[in-house]
Amino acid sequence: MKILVTSALPYANGDIHLGHLAGAYLPADIYVRYQRLKGRDVIHIGGTDEHGVPITVLAEAQKKSPQEIVDHYHQSIKKSFIDFGMTFDNFSRTTLPLHYRLAQDFFMKIYDKGYIYTKQIEQYYCPNCQRFLPDRYIIGKCPKCAVDGAKGDQCESCGSWLEPFDLIEPRCLICKKIPEKKKTKHWYFKLSAFQDKLNAWIGTKEHWKENVLTFVRGWLKEGLEDRPITRDMAWGVPVPLDEAKGKVLYVWFDAPIGYISSTIEWAEKKGQPDLWKDYWLNKETKLVHFIGKDNIVFHALIWPAMLMAYEDYILPSEIPANQFLTLEGEKLSTSKGYAIWLPDYLKQFPADSLRYTLTRNAPEMRDADFTWRDFQAWHNNELADIFGNFINRTLTFINKYYNASVPRASNYAENDNRILDILKSAPQLIGEKIEQFEFKNGLLEIMKIVQEGNRYFDSEKPWATFESEPLKCERTMHICMKIVTSLAVLLEPYLPFTVQKIRKMINFTPQNWNEIAEPKVAPRIGSTEILFGKIDDEIINREIAKLKQEEINIEDFKKVILKTAKILAAEFVPNSKNLIKCKIEVDNKTRQIVAGIGKYYKPDELIGKTIIFVDNLKPAKIKGVLSEGMLLAAEAKEGVILLTTDKPIASGAVIK
Numbered sequence: 001m002k003i004l005v006t007s008a009l010p011y012a013n014g015d016i017h018l019g020h021l022a023g024a025y026l027p028a029d030i031y032v033r034y035q036r037l038k039g040r041d042v043i044h045i046g047g048t049d050e051h052g053v054p055i056t057v058l059a060e061a062q063k064k065s066p067q068e069i070v071d072h073y074h075q076s077i078k079k080s081f082i083d084f085g086m087t088f089d090n091f092s093r094t095t096l097p098l099h100y101r102l103a104q105d106f107f108m109k110i111y112d113k114g115y116i117y118t119k120q121i122e123q124y125y126c127p128n129c130q131r132f133l134p135d136r137y138i139i140g141k142c143p144k145c146a147v148d149g150a151k152g153d154q155c156e157s158c159g160s161w162l163e164p165f166d167l168i169e170p171r172c173l174i175c176k177k178i179p180e181k182k183k184t185k186h187w188y189f190k191l192s193a194f195q196d197k198l199n200a201w202i203g204t205k206e207h208w209k210e211n212v213l214t215f216v217r218g219w220l221k222e223g224l225e226d227r228p229i230t231r232d233m234a235w236g237v238p239v240p241l242d243e244a245k246g247k248v249l250y251v252w253f254d255a256p257i258g259y260i261s262s263t264i265e266w267a268e269k270k271g272q273p274d275l276w277k278d279y280w281l282n283k284e285t286k287l288v289h290f291i292g293k294d295n296i297v298f299h300a301l302i303w304p305a306m307l308m309a310y311e312d313y314i315l316p317s318e319i320p321a322n323q324f325l326t327l328e329g330e331k332l333s334t335s336k337g338y339a340i341w342l343p344d345y346l347k348q349f350p351a352d353s354l355r356y357t358l359t360r361n362a363p364e365m366r367d368a369d370f371t372w373r374d375f376q377a378w379h380n381n382e383l384a385d386i387f388g389n390f391i392n393r394t395l396t397f398i399n400k401y402y403n404a405s406v407p408r409a410s411n412y413a414e415n416d417n418r419i420l421d422i423l424k425s426a427p428q429l430i431g432e433k434i435e436q437f438e439f440k441n442g443l444l445e446i447m448k449i450v451q452e453g454n455r456y457f458d459s460e461k462p463w464a465t466f467e468s469e470p471l472k473c474e475r476t477m478h479i480c481m482k483i484v485t486s487l488a489v490l491l492e493p494y495l496p497f498t499v500q501k502i503r504k505m506i507n508f509t510p511q512n513w514n515e516i517a518e519p520k521v522a523p524r525i526g527s528t529e530i531l532f533g534k535i536d537d538e539i540i541n542r543e544i545a546k547l548k549q550e551e552i553n554i555e556d557f558k559k560v561i562l563k564t565a566k567i568l569a570a571e572f573v574p575n576s577k578n579l580i581k582c583k584i585e586v587d588n589k590t591r592q593i594v595a596g597i598g599k600y601y602k603p604d605e606l607i608g609k610t611i612i613f614v615d616n617l618k619p620a621k622i623k624g625v626l627s628e629g630m631l632l633a634a635e636a637k638e639g640v641i642l643l644t645t646d647k648p649i650a651s652g653a654v655i656k
């Protein structure tokens with residue numbers, strides 16, 4: 001059997017964040033790594049989705065071409081995937097000529113079969129820009145919540161889904177002029193024609209995850225409607241018909257075809273250009289699409305209907321879609337910048353800690369919440385204290401007591417056999433979880449083995465038996481090494497970087513998943529290192545603070561009263577090199593404030609300067625000295641610089 005795994009094509013208008021990883025990518029990678037260890041014929045296909053309006057909107061905002069935008073994000077996404085340990089057999093992009101040809105062929109074939117028809121519709125047109133405006137190019141007041149700035153497809157303020165004509169006082173996003181309604185022709189895919197076929201097909205998928213089935217059945221029950229597959233814009237795959245000049249394929253239509261074009265590219269790169277057919281045209285292939293919840297309708301209904309219309313290609317076998325991940329209790333939002341971006345994460349923390357945390361708390365059946373505190377706790381208490389500790393105590397013991405040579409063992413006792421039995425059944429038990437897309441349960445089973453290992457080490461007391469019962473001690477340590485060796489395979493899908501380190505430390509030649517039921521232990525171990533250091537509170541607090549940088553509204557800001565003041569006198573606070581006590585003049589009165597600028601200013605330099613300060617701050621004592629306000633200063637790498645006024649002004653002037 002061949003296994004063709006795809007993970008949702010990430011949209012090339014931004015970096016990958018934790019929600020994406022938890023939804024589709026990490027599960028896909030765990031699955032393919034496991035299948036490879038099983039020795040199966042599996043390929044993992046991916047790439048970036050590079051068409052569509054969000055990309056052109058971003059390009060226009062940044063005064064760049066769409067191509068520049070997608071070139072940048074394709075590289076950036078590809079790099080952070082590699083750094084996160086994602087293993088793709090091919091990571092392509094939908095702007096390749098090969099993809100254009102394939103998408104156009106797809107269109108033409110189902111067009112010729114009569115599954116595509118045209119329809120006149122009215123759409124907004126901007127006479128100033130001389131172009132039709134896709135949904136997201138129209139802004140206006142939301143009909144539901146009245147907030148201005150809602151887009152033609154959705155109001156981000158209240159979350160309502162909208163149609164462009166719903167907007168009150170619509171404007172063109174680019175030039176802000178009022179658009180007019182104009183007739184245009186679009187091509188529609190006859191999705192409704194596949195209602196019965198899809199119904200029957202979904203009927204054969206009773207084993208699918210409940211969250212996916214519920215969603216799909218809901219859509220089928222409502223009845224499927226035909227969908228437009230063209231758009232009036234320049235960025236995209238041109239519709240291959242003479243009468244469709246200036247129109248491109250809608251991004252949802254061309255993107256999934258990217259799975260096929262990426263597989264073709266993979267085969268070409270391998271120098272076996274027909275090899276892709278063994279997967280896509282082979283009824284024995286198991287096609288698995290890893291996606292997030294927001295993609296279910298496309299992958300479980302529309303895409304299969306497209307494939308049914310085309311006829312030659314296989315249909316999806318499995319669509320193990322995950323639910324959403326929230327972040328500190330709130331929805332992630334790319335547009336609001338509320339997310340943890342993978343490149344930022346990787347600058348500070350190990351990839352495996354995130355792989356562990358996101359799987360430990362995977363949104364497999366329901367939404368899950370990522371918090372930095374959980375991350376810290378799981379890293380410190382489970383990866384470092386339980387897992388890292390077991391590996392470390394075993395290897396350290398063998399280094400110290402046996403000079404790095406792994407003791408042999410015979411005549412196992414009951415407790416030893418109990419552990420061997422656990423190891424024996426582990427590949428089957430954990431493998432089943434992974435095959436059923438229960439990645440979290442698979443990981444928890446492995447962690448149970450680690451805990452058994454620690455308990456075994458504690459109860460066998462090798463540090464005591466080394467002198468009193470040397471044979472028993474040898475057995476104990478041999479068994480512990482078997483556990484370590486077994487973990488160096490079982491954990492590879494989950495913690496690939498850590499497993500590499502362990503394998504080096506124990507001189508391990510990889511075994512396949514099934515063989516690890518009876519792990520072969522190397523005669524000697526190499527030098528060892530601590531696998532997981534602790535992450536301390538300070539670092540976590542900083543990450544939380546970064547996220548909580550909330551937007552405030554004008555009313556909040558107006559509460560802060562800022563005024564000018566003149567510094568009359570200044571001196572260091574006793575026993576401090578940084579705190580300066582200033583006497584300032586405001587509204588013909590004097591006041592005292594304490595400022596932490598002593599590293600950058602001498603008290604004498606300050607006297608006579610006009611500063612900006614917060615007038616209505618609650619008085620507080622700093623190092624025992626009263627401070628009735630706070631001066632403003634700008635901080636950068638170069639140091640701290642006081643804010644002052646552009647021209648001389650009286651003390652007590654209110655900053656507006």
Ligand SMILES: [Zn+2]
Binds near residue numbers: 142146147155159160
């Ligand atoms: Zn609204």
Ligand SMILES: [Zn+2]
Binds near residue numbers: 172
């Ligand atoms: Zn315009």
